Amino acid sequence: MTKSSEYEQLGKDYRKQLFEKFLATKQGHPGSVFSMMDIAVILYHGGFVRFDSNKKVFTDRVVISKGHATAALYPIMKNFGVLPEKEWENWGHSSSLLRVFGNTSMPGIDVTSGSLGHGVGVGAGMAIAAKARNEDTRVYSVISEGELYEGSTWEGLLFAHHHELDNLTIIIDVNNLIILGGTDDCLKLNPIKDKVAGFGIDTIEVNGHDFDDLNSAFKADLEKSGLTCIVVNTVKGKGVSFMENKNNWHYFNPMSDDQIEQARKELS
Amino acid sequence: MFQRDIFIKTIMSAMNKDSDIYFLSADFGAPALDELRQKFPDNFIHCGISEQAMIDVATGLALEGKKVFAYAMAPFISLRAIEQAKCGPGLMDLPICLLSVGVGLGYADAGPTHYANEDYACARAIVGTSVYTAADSQTTQQIALELIASPRFAYVRLDREELPDIGEMTLNDVKAGFRVFGESSSNKVGLVSHGFMLHRCLEIQKAHPENFYCIDLIRSKSFPDSLNISAKALLVVDEQTPSGNLAACVFEGLSNKDTFLPIVSKCLPEKYIFDNGGRDKLLEENGLGLSDIREAGERLLN
Numbered sequence: 001m002t003k004s005s006e007y008e009q010l011g012k013d014y015r016k017q018l019f020e021k022f023l024a025t026k027q028g029h030p031g032s033v034f035s036m037m038d039i040a041v042i043l044y045h046g047g048f049v050r051f052d053s054n055k056k057v058f059t060d061r062v063v064i065s066k067g068h069a070t071a072a073l074y075p076i077m078k079n080f081g082v083l084p085e086k087e088w089e090n091w092g093h094s095s096s097l098l099r100v101f102g103n104t105s106m107p108g109i110d111v112t113s114g115s116l117g118h119g120v121g122v123g124a125g126m127a128i129a130a131k132a133r134n135e136d137t138r139v140y141s142v143i144s145e146g147e148l149y150e151g152s153t154w155e156g157l158l159f160a161h162h163h164e165l166d167n168l169t170i171i172i173d174v175n176n177l178i179i180l181g182g183t184d185d186c187l188k189l190n191p192i193k194d195k196v197a198g199f200g201i202d203t204i205e206v207n208g209h210d211f212d213d214l215n216s217a218f219k220a221d222l223e224k225s226g227l228t229c230i231v232v233n234t235v236k237g238k239g240v241s242f243m244e245n246k247n248n249w250h251y252f253n254p255m256s257d258d259q260i261e262q263a264r265k266e267l268s
Numbered sequence: 269m270f271q272r273d274i275f276i277k278t279i280m281s282a283m284n285k286d287s288d289i290y291f292l293s294a295d296f297g298a299p300a301l302d303e304l305r306q307k308f309p310d311n312f313i314h315c316g317i318s319e320q321a322m323i324d325v326a327t328g329l330a331l332e333g334k335k336v337f338a339y340a341m342a343p344f345i346s347l348r349a350i351e352q353a354k355c356g357p358g359l360m361d362l363p364i365c366l367l368s369v370g371v372g373l374g375y376a377d378a379g380p381t382h383y384a385n386e387d388y389a390c391a392r393a394i395v396g397t398s399v400y401t402a403a404d405s406q407t408t409q410q411i412a413l414e415l416i417a418s419p420r421f422a423y424v425r426l427d428r429e430e431l432p433d434i435g436e437m438t439l440n441d442v443k444a445g446f447r448v449f450g451e452s453s454s455n456k457v458g459l460v461s462h463g464f465m466l467h468r469c470l471e472i473q474k475a476h477p478e479n480f481y482c483i484d485l486i487r488s489k490s491f492p493d494s495l496n497i498s499a500k501a502l503l504v505v506d507e508q509t510p511s512g513n514l515a516a517c518v519f520e521g522l523s524n525k526d527t528f529l530p531i532v533s534k535c536l537p538e539k540y541i542f543d544n545g546g547r548d549k550l551l552e553e554n555g556l557g558l559s560d561i562r563e564a565g566e567r568l569l570n
Contacts, residue, residue, distance in 0.1 A: 155318040
């Protein structure tokens, strides 16, 4: 089995686990979670976010600025033993630590998020602090393309570039959809890569579901000096055909028995 | 010396011993800040004219264990970046001090974009804030010392003007959150205020000590535990618009202690002020002249 096929399988497994939780809790953001799932897989399983197995902590930081998709990290935290199995099982009960949106009370979650547009600035602050400590700590800020509508994202990019934060990587999950429809129809964002590159930021564009592509991009990022932005083209709802590229699957929707069966089959 | 310079100088002294203190500015200056930038270039960050990014960056620093002071003009750090304050230091309970300069009509005659007449209600509404307002130099210094000693999410309101010292001030007064001028009595009207307007209240109290005493509410949130009030009534004087100003705070604070006194709010009207003429004139024209306050107090005596 190649590394890429291993990652692919992990992505499917995690999506399946999350699908069952969304179904059980009747809430969540499957479209956005599934869109960034493969980014999370490569970050954690590709060794870009480093893990201290003795202390059971990650030594790098991950800011999920698109906080409605933080749930993508929960099964990964469980897999690494950072999130106790019982907490995963407890998800959906009132006493559960896990929520629709991530917060810092959850093991392995570095930032409380949910409101869009904060992740670049917060990541920049973390990156400056890591440099001040002379620590080899990297910060990965995962933002949605929708966050490019927030002015504070551009403020943060300007800031991070000026401070030459080579220990910060901005990842933009571009699935071309926001709640009301396509970004091209609602309010044009493209060309995203050119706009970010226009700030003087090194920008790489990749297919967000091709693990060779993702792996190469994150490796290239490590070898570069300066701030890097990786524009990751993804499919909203990736993995479940009736959710793919559908803006209404930003949120959980009730499903027929046939749809549930189909999703389970496609994620297996 | 201006309050901002006193505060920054106090921070600078602490920076000599603590490399975890960071000072961020959204392109807002002060003579003392020039010195700080020179002496501590690694701990000063210019965030551009970007109050929102400044508080997000402050959040990232504080998540990594830094103690952060974020500095900007009052109307912008309070209202423009209010959601950043909620989502960063608010939600995650981080040691970030928002240093807000030019509260009230301090920037007269710049006009309403530069006035901070709603900042108090906004800052107080965020869960977890400690809200301080400095009326003089000594208070300013003691507030800075308090936040260095016990870093927390705080909103500190400084005046643009150089205000005269009122009296001896200690760290204990800041810890208590208030100080009283004159003898309190159930036959008198208590004039409650903070910052610039406290000076007007003190002028009235000194002229009529038989009728009035003053309370300087240095830390209005959390409301001082040890503030027990005896008065015929309270006149709360604040250079803010009507909704959610210091009078609301006093009512909430006292009612939580089962103290129910007549409370009257003396504040700016519900409008944006575009007129010129300087702060004193604007206050006179908008119901906060000395005679307006005194007459309002006298009405409560009768």
